[in-house]
Amino acid sequence: MAMTEPTTPQPGIKRFIKIDWNVGALKAASPRYWSWVGMLVIMTTLGVLAWVVVLTTGGNAMAQRDNFTWGMWFADYMFYVGLAAGGLVVYASVHLFGAEQFRPLSRLAVLMAGLLTMIALLGDLTDLVRVWRIFWFVVTPNISAIFVYTGSAAGFYMVLCFVDLWILVTGVGGEKLAFRMTLIALPVAIYLHTTTAFVLALNKSRELWNSAVMVPIFLTSAVASGVALLLICAYVLQHYHVLEFKKSMFRSLATLLATVIITDLFLLVVEIATVYWPTAAKAGHTLRFSEFMTGPYAVQFLPVLILGVIAFSLLAGRKTRHIPAIQITASALYVLAIFFKRYTLMSMGFAIGPLGQTQAPYIPSLVEALIAIGLLSMGMLFFTLAVKILPLRVPEEEHAEAGAWELAEATGEPVVEPGVAL
Amino acid sequence: MSQDFPRDERPEGATAPEGTTFSRRHFLTSVGIAAGVVAAGVVPAALMAQSANAQDATATSSEPPVAPGASADPLAEIIAADGPANYPGHPVHYAKPAGKEKWAMVIDVRACVGCRKCVYACVEENNIGRNSGFTYIQVLEMEPGKIDLESAVLDYDEAGRPDKWYFPVQCMHCAHPPCVYGCPVQATWKEPDGIVLIDYNKCIGCRNCMITCPYGARHFNWVRPEVPAAEINPKVPLGEKAWTAEKCTFCVQRTRNGQTTACVEACPTGARKFGDLNDPNSDVAILLKTRRVWRLKEEYSTEPMIWYVG
Numbered sequence A: 001m002a003m004t005e006p007t008t009p010q011p012g013i014k015r016f017i018k019i020d021w022n023v024g025a026l027k028a029a030s031p032r033y034w035s036w037v038g039m040l041v042i043m044t045t046l047g048v049l050a051w052v053v054v055l056t057t058g059g060n061a062m063a064q065r066d067n068f069t070w071g072m073w074f075a076d077y078m079f080y081v082g083l084a085a086g087g088l089v090v091y092a093s094v095h096l097f098g099a100e101q102f103r104p105l106s107r108l109a110v111l112m113a114g115l116l117t118m119i120a121l122l123g124d125l126t127d128l129v130r131v132w133r134i135f136w137f138v139v140t141p142n143i144s145a146i147f148v149y150t151g152s153a154a155g156f157y158m159v160l161c162f163v164d165l166w167i168l169v170t171g172v173g174g175e176k177l178a179f180r181m182t183l184i185a186l187p188v189a190i191y192l193h194t195t196t197a198f199v200l201a202l203n204k205s206r207e208l209w210n211s212a213v214m215v216p217i218f219l220t221s222a223v224a225s226g227v228a229l230l231l232i233c234a235y236v237l238q239h240y241h242v243l244e245f246k247k248s249m250f251r252s253l254a255t256l257l258a259t260v261i262i263t264d265l266f267l268l269v270v271e272i273a274t275v276y277w278p279t280a281a282k283a284g285h286t287l288r289f290s291e292f293m294t295g296p297y298a299v300q301f302l303p304v305l306i307l308g309v310i311a312f313s314l315l316a317g318r319k320t321r322h323i324p325a326i327q328i329t330a331s332a333l334y335v336l337a338i339f340f341k342r343y344t345l346m347s348m349g350f351a352i353g354p355l356g357q358t359q360a361p362y363i364p365s366l367v368e369a370l371i372a373i374g375l376l377s378m379g380m381l382f383f384t385l386a387v388k389i390l391p392l393r394v395p396e397e398e399h400a401e402a403g404a405w406e407l408a409e410a411t412g413e414p415v416v417e418p419g420v421a422l
Numbered sequence B: 001m002s003q004d005f006p007r008d009e010r011p012e013g014a015t016a017p018e019g020t021t022f023s024r025r026h027f028l029t030s031v032g033i034a035a036g037v038v039a040a041g042v043v044p045a046a047l048m049a050q051s052a053n054a055q056d057a058t059a060t061s062s063e064p065p066v067a068p069g070a071s072a073d074p075l076a077e078i079i080a081a082d083g084p085a086n087y088p089g090h091p092v093h094y095a096k097p098a099g100k101e102k103w104a105m106v107i108d109v110r111a112c113v114g115c116r117k118c119v120y121a122c123v124e125e126n127n128i129g130r131n132s133g134f135t136y137i138q139v140l141e142m143e144p145g146k147i148d149l150e151s152a153v154l155d156y157d158e159a160g161r162p163d164k165w166y167f168p169v170q171c172m173h174c175a176h177p178p179c180v181y182g183c184p185v186q187a188t189w190k191e192p193d194g195i196v197l198i199d200y201n202k203c204i205g206c207r208n209c210m211i212t213c214p215y216g217a218r219h220f221n222w223v224r225p226e227v228p229a230a231e232i233n234p235k236v237p238l239g240e241k242a243w244t245a246e247k248c249t250f251c252v253q254r255t256r257n258g259q260t261t262a263c264v265e266a267c268p269t270g271a272r273k274f275g276d277l278n279d280p281n282s283d284v285a286i287l288l289k290t291r292r293v294w295r296l297k298e299e300y301s302t303e304p305m306i307w308y309v310g
């Protein structure tokens, strides 16, 4: 189904790989825009330099040690992979469940998912001190190592997101192809989140990770933080007149967010109950968990609960849920809560080591922090440029077309697996 | 989950979660003590012995029967489980090819006085960077009355305290090694004689193996390891270990050349025994068959090849 070809190209629009790149918008951009871009470029450069330090001097420049085997990068990997779920949810809602109110978000959501997965993967690479040997990953992958699955899933998902974005932006294949892509992207996304959770859950050596609830909790945290981030970005882009959204869309997002947050918190409480209930409590578990409830790690873990409860309370009231300030605050709190959660999850593997020795909390070194900030800046830089030059606005007529196609196809399509309860 | 991968065949029933009774049961069947005693555990024991026999008819057929009616080799099942895993078909570049042995160690915690002589001997033998900040062997000072790692002290000052006991821990060369299962690029594997080794030229430095080892046995060279020139052991890699994981190798450079390990040699109380389980007259085989032995974290089904007695 051919999309509307631009008959009279506007000045400043360059056509390349079938996309109309709005290069003119960059030329017209305000000095504020450019100073923001400049700052991101500087931060990214600092990150690259920090990585060069790691590559030339070895891992000693990082604060990770034998006792804290993984650090910042791993917390970030879980965090970003989770945030990418926002894209999945919106995309799937539009193209599988016909949630038309989210359609204006679809391109933005896919773009964010792609970028977030990209920085998650790059974070992983920057941690490998012998990164140039990474080809072994392809030559002799070990089928029993979970990292092979999550790593390749992330790579595949990233590519998929960018292909998807291209399809959405160019309109190649129309709604039909977009729908088919969803059928691929959705299972891949779930696979990515599951395998990432499996890195923790399938490891018997780290008591607090080795829990089956890790997988559903990973999915709920991912969806909650992803939707929250999307909501924030949508408001930001609306503020800068890049995109416009209906109020009802934000309300739908907020309701979805509240539902997922409470599910997420519920699962966490279930896990805590299993650790502490007298008939279930095992010394190794309770001792380790207590480090996070009352010990030196409580500053990492209690914010997860506190911020989570506040975020939910803000969104729980029907009367206030539609207020933008409330939505934004709750979303920001929950994104922050999930960051703390990822950081604690990382720490939970190491707070008390396999030989029972208690470790002081890990704080990333300057080099690690710069790498992390550099990667985030890089993601934001690409995002900032993309929202200017990519046609992220979903044309009105696409709604009508899509509706018509859905009606025609609805009866013929098989029932989609109810994998994600949205 | 990781123990379910098919590289090394595990006899049916070997996953029985009964923990330390596992080795005792073997001891019972093997030595062929009074039938009445055996009867207590006869059903599971018989099942296990049976499966072990079935699996290992070839591997251990040369062993003479220990007692009439008992399985041919009481250690057969243990030996069979201790096969190669992710083995690329050739030995790691710094070692001779594996022989027919199945290496194992038994440590008598009653004899260990916590002097750390083994730790230092190991550091010298294995070119462990003096700046690396780790040792292969970690000796824990334990509270009496329990095997409670969480209350153990690693950096104790005074050895030989009568109110404590000492617990040396190092790579167990697990028959089902989670570290090997966890390495994404197969840079570490288990050789046919049971020694778990790392290819330092292949390791990508991801530290997955350290995450998955339940014994804290693996260490990372965060720095380029440095050893004074006069103390370098030419038989052991040094520079190539920079920024890779390393751990106890059962002194592969010695043990595959007819010597024993450096730690066994250094122990002043003779608390450590090392040898070949295929050899019925080796210290380790005799100890496993005649003494009550136990293993650390047996419930993890890693099947360590280091036993404790005492």
Ligand code: SF4
Residues within 6 Å of the ligand: B170, B171, B172, B173, B174, B177, B178, B179, B180, B196, B212, B213, B214, B215, B216, B217, B218, B247, B302
């Ligand atoms: S003790 Fe640890 S490093 Fe050694 S074989 Fe077992 S899992 Fe691997």
Ligand code: SF4
Residues within 6 Å of the ligand: B182, B183, B184, B185, B186, B187, B188, B198, B202, B203, B204, B205, B206, B207, B208, B209, B210, B244, B245
């Ligand atoms: S650190 Fe080296 S040996 Fe360990 S899992 Fe990674 S690549 Fe394998």
